[in-house]
Amino acid sequence: MNALATPRRRVEPMIEGEYLFTARNFEQIATFLRAQTGIALTEAKAQLVYSRLAKRLRKLGIPDFDSYCEFIETSEGAGERNEMMAALTTNVTRFYREPHHFEHLKRNILPALIEKARSGGRVRLWSAACSSGEEPYSMALTLLEAFPDAGRYDVRLLATDIDPNVVAKARSGLYSEDAVSPIASSLRDRFLTREADRDRRMWRVKDEVRALIAFKELNLIGEWPMRGRFDVIFCRNVVIYFEEETQVFLWNRFKSSLTPEGRLYIGHSERIDVPGYVSDGLTVYKLAQRGGR
Ligand SMILES: C[S@@+](CC[C@H](N)C(=O)[O-])C[C@H]1O[C@@H](n2cnc3c(N)ncnc32)[C@H](O)[C@@H]1O
Structure with missing residues (x-):
């Protein structure tokens, strides 16, 4: 050379x-x-x-x-x-993941929301980063268990994710026997039906549950078309993948999407340390200014 x-x-x-x-x-x-x-x-x-x-x-x-x-x-x-x-993107999820959140929702939040709906109020829940649907369906089942006629009132869930493939899967509401195992069998038999899918035994979420939920593609750091506020927001196990600046941006952004009495549920390894929130239990937050329920 x-x-x-x-x-x-x-x-x-x-x-x-x-x-x-x-x-x-x-x-x-x-x-x-x-x-x-x-x-x-x-x-x-x-x-x-x-x-x-x-x-x-x-x-x-x-x-x-x-x-x-x-x-x-x-x-x-x-x-x-x-x-x-x-x-x-990581889409790992499961029914009733972090079960204490569903207990908190059932015991501390739903009674007042049911009251609100029965007296003609508007009740909105949002699963932000819903993946393949296990999270919003767990929210809907928790709601229906306590409020079986929720569908007759102004009660709706929004379920969003950036990934169109998981949103389509969530919308279809079809799950394996294994996936539905965390659902109590009484609830499963009431709100899901058995279905065979190419020799595999599957469960399909019934229409009465799916009718409560609007599934949409949405990027949490993009435009949000929703105008109304939410009584309950689950944003779990997604912000952990963002850098701190984006996390702070989102936590601040959720403040204007929560009703004054609203609750924000976040993932087990996530924390909110921006002003304006106070803790209301393990990884559950409410807005500071009104003192909450
Ligand atoms: C690990 S899963 C969490 C699912 C569910 N929240 C749970 O805790 O089981 C994270 C989800 O966040 C979604 N995701 C990632 N970046 C996003 C973004 N910028 N906007 C909306 N969703 C996003 C992914 O597509 C994925 O489905």
């Missing part, structure tokens, strides 16, 4: 694997995801990003991550940008 020639820079793979994946690719994907969803990826997540997106490259027949990153910047890549977001 000519000693005077400029040495060619070797592109170091960040992760060893079938497709070349560099630190620059990681940075580009992480920057895109943060801007679109608020989710902050640290380098510790590089392996996870690689393995989830390698499946996309394989499916699309794209040879490496440089080409993939170029593709998602183009207008033809719009659909793939959504697929990428869906692949990189």
Whole structure:
């Protein structure tokens, strides 16, 4: 080799694997995801990003991550940008996850809300980041257990998520035998029906429950079209993936979506330390100024 020639820079793979994946690719994907969803990826997540997106490259027949990153910047890549977001978000959820929240709702909050509805008031609950629906259906079952004729009053749930795939699954209300196991059998038999899906025994949430819930795509850091306030907001196990600045932005934003007596339920590893909230139990908050119920 000519000693005077400029040495060619070797592109170091960040992760060893079938497709070349560099630190620059990681940075580009992480920057895109943060801007679109608020989710902050640290380098510790590089392996996870690689393995989830390698499946996309394989499916699309794209040879490496440089080409993939170029593709998602183009207008033809719009659909793939959504697929990428869906692949990189964590959708883990289950019925009655963090059961103490449903107990709190049932004992401390629902009695007054039922009273409000019966006297002609408007009652709204929101599962913000509902994933595949287990959370809003658990809220609806808790409500219906205490207030079986809720559907005859002005009582509605909103269930939203950024990922269109999980919103579609939530809307369909179809779950495996295993998934519905946390639901008490009396409630399950009353509000779900058995259904066979390609030889698998499944359970479908009945229409009377689904009719209470509007499922919508919504980005928590994007525009919120809702105008009315909510008596109950569950925003659990999503803000944990955001950087602190985005968390603070959201906690402040929820203040103007809560009724003065409203409650905000958050995930077990999340905390609110912005002014204007006071604790009302383990990872349950209310607005400070009116003192709550
Ligand atoms: C781990 S799941 C939590 C589901 C449920 N809240 C629970 O606690 O079981 C997180 C959900 O947040 C959604 N998500 C992530 N970023 C979001 C954003 N910016 N706006 C709305 N939803 C988002 C994901 O698609 C995913 O379904």
